[in-house]
Amino acid sequence: MAGKIAHFPAVRDLDGFDFAAQPSLDPRQIRELATCRWVAHGEALLLLGPPGVGKTHLAIAFGRAAIREGYSVLFVTAPALVAALAKAHAEGRLEERLGFFAKPKLLLVDELGYLPFETNAAHLFFQLVSRRYERGSVLITSNRSVGEWAVCLAIRWWPPRSSTGSCTIARSSRSAATAIACAKSAAPA
Numbered sequence: 001m002a003g004k005i006a007h008f009p010a011v012r013d014l015d016g017f018d019f020a021a022q023p024s025l026d027p028r029q030i031r032e033l034a035t036c037r038w039v040a041h042g043e044a045l046l047l048l049g050p051p052g053v054g055k056t057h058l059a060i061a062f063g064r065a066a067i068r069e070g071y072s073v074l075f076v077t078a079p080a081l082v083a084a085l086a087k088a089h090a091e092g093r094l095e096e097r098l099g100f101f102a103k104p105k106l107l108l109v110d111e112l113g114y115l116p117f118e119t120n121a122a123h124l125f126f127q128l129v130s131r132r133y134e135r136g137s138v139l140i141t142s143n144r145s146v147g148e149w150a151v152c153l154a155i156r157w158w159p160p161r162s163s164t165g166s167c168t169i170a171r172s173s174r175s176a177a178t179a180i181a182c183a184k185s186a187a188p189a
Contacts, residue, residue, distance in 0.1 A: 017058065
């Protein structure tokens with residue numbers, strides 16, 4: 001029942017994740033993240049990499065793990081999220097919609113950067129992130145490095161940076177954000 005409320009597009013779990021296709025990911029670290037301690041602390045998790053490396057699979061698996069731990073979860077694609085916020089803004093119901101997306105303990109935002117945001121949509125997205133800050137966790141998947149988000153989010157003052165192209169897990173200290181970056185695996189010979 002809770003899985004239906006989360007609006008997952010598919011059923012995925014860690015047992016079905018192909019770690020052999022992403023050898024630079026440490027399965028122990030991924031399983032540690034699946035304990036959802038980061039959700040308990042209101043931290044953020046970023047899954048970064050090109051299409052087809054398993055970001056959405058891991059996001060759904062982490063979301064299902066969070067549900068098993070008793071947390072409320074909502075899955076939404078970034079384009080659907082900003083469309084809903086823009087529609088609510090136009091209808092004078094923005095506070096209601098922001099409250100809806102701020103309510104779950106874990107908000108999974110899939111495909112940030114796949115399509116660029118309009119400037120107003122980016123402002124609405126920032127309002128939601130600000131409302132959730134240190135109150136609820138957010139997991140974002142993106143095919144862009146964080147340095148490239150400026151272009152996706154219509155930010156003119158943030159110069160894009162190049163990505164490393166490797167698969168890494170990094171954790172920062174304040175309101176710890178964890179980033180997992182995955183490179184596309186080589187095609188079999």
